[in-house]
Amino acid sequence: MAGMREQYDTALLGILQHEGQIAGFLDAMFGFLYRKTDFYRLMKQKTDRLGFPAGVAVKILLNSYKQYEDLARKDEEEKEKTRKKKVALEPTDTIAPxxxxxxxxxxxxxxxxxxxxxxxxxxxxxxxxxxxxxxxxxxxxxxxxxxNKPSDSSSENKDEDPELTRQQQTFQANPASHNGAMRDNYSWSQTINDVDAQIKVPKYLTKGKDVKVVIERKRLKVSHKQDTGQWLDIVDDDLSWEVMKEESMWSLVPGDHVHVNLEKKEERWWEALLSSESKINVRKIDASRPMTDLDDEAQAKIGEMMYNERQKRLGLPTSEEKKVHNLLREAWDAEGSPFKGQPFDPSKMNMNPGGVISINEDKP
Known part of the structure; x- marks a missing residue:
């Protein structure tokens, strides 16, 4: 396949054999990008001629990984279909009544x-x-x-439609439609920040020059060249919400689909990719967010909560209790303390919520 770049296999295989493991091979690749290209350089202004806007380099890596992950999954599906067909065609005299x-x-x-x-x-x-x-x-x-269910057009009853629920469960189980949907000629998935769409293309389509993708603020158009030389629009419709077209991108998985990544303009869950599409029930999707999506302060708070919960289960002091303990230790040997020079015993001192330290008179 042209998209596989097989002409580089000999050189790449030599590097892999020399390194002996995938981690070393990838380190060599990324090291080359670091030393010899502007791949890691951040473009701070639109007038900069080198580098990439923030996050774009990572998206390029993820898109490349996703492209071949999709191919690998498709290969496995084809192998499974071939295996099942082979089993079905085998004589069954010796294995079944x-x-x-x-x-x-x-x-x-x-x-x-x-x-x-x-x-x-x-x-x-x-x-x-x-x-x-x-x-x-x-x-x-x-x-x-x-x-026999009462006929009610309210949104609550629609949310509980068993057929829609079953359909959304099917969508959730497929990475290509996770938190999204599968349609006749495309599928889409989403996070709170972006949308990934996979638009099917004919098997003979293996070159990017035979594909045209136009991403506008609120419109998506995907076309490909036919055998006759004519261009065919696969998708040409308004998007449900606005996207940041400068930070959106696309790539071709040869003979399979066009992968379009759309960066949402605002954080929200989409009910549909295109305005003409049937809406999904966003109450049935996985609305959880990874910690990396949160700001530093929120991540620190969640990390502290998880740490304290683990400490409680182990019967150990929480982070707040450790702070109090350290303050009591400092006060123990402070000038004017009646306990100065004595072995530290935190049970003889108390600290109220306002941070005021007092002597525990009940303790001998």
Whole structure:
């Protein structure tokens, strides 16, 4: 594949063999970028000719990683499909009784020569047999339970729609649609700060020059060149909310999809990627945020809370108790202290919430 840059394999393999491990290989790559390029240089003004705006270099790395992660996942899916098809086509005489073989022969994966009228025979009585009638009342029960729900157009009842809930659970389980959705020709996922969209392209599309992506403040347009030389718009629609187009970017996963990363203008959860798209229920998504998204003060407070909780479970002093203990120790040997020169015993002193230290008279 052209996008794989196989012409560099010999040189890169030599580096990997010399280093002996992935960590050393990556260190050599990043070290080269540091010494010989402006990859780590921060562009402070738009007039700067070298470097990147804040966060862009990291996004380039993540996009490259994501591109090949997606390819690896697709390879695994193809292998699994091939394995299942191979298992389905294998003779089943030695691994299953005749009844099981009959059911399997009726699947579409079997060769045409094996699909006969025989499988129809066991299916007819199966519908009327005592062992196959049990699931039918259950299906009827579930169906009636949904139908008998009071008709209410309020948003609360819509939020509890079991079909929408099931659909969102499916979206959540897929990294390409986590906190987002899967649509006919694209999928999208999101964090509180950005959106990742994957727009499907034909398998013959392997070069970036055959793709056009236009990211506007509140519009996205993705087109690709067809075999005829004509350009086809895959996506051309308004975005649900505004984005920062200067900090948004895209890349092509050859023969699979165009990956578009959109930096949100404001922190909020999107109900849809495009204005014409059906909305998801943002109450059903994972709205948690990593600590790295918080400011330094918030991270410090959360870290302190986690530390104190761990100390309490271990029966050890919390950070606040340690501060009090240190202040008591300083006061113990301070000038004018009645305990100066004596072994430190914090039980003989008290400190109130206002920081005033007093002697514990109940302690001998």
């Amino acid at each position: 005749a009844a099981v073989k009959t059911v399997e022969v009726s699947t579409s994966d079997q060769p045409a020569g094996e699909v006969e009228s025989e499988p129809v025979i066991p299916k007819e009585p199966a519908k009327t047999s005592g062992t196959q009638e049990a699931p039918e009342p259950m299906a009827t029960e579930d169906h009636s339970r949904v139908e």
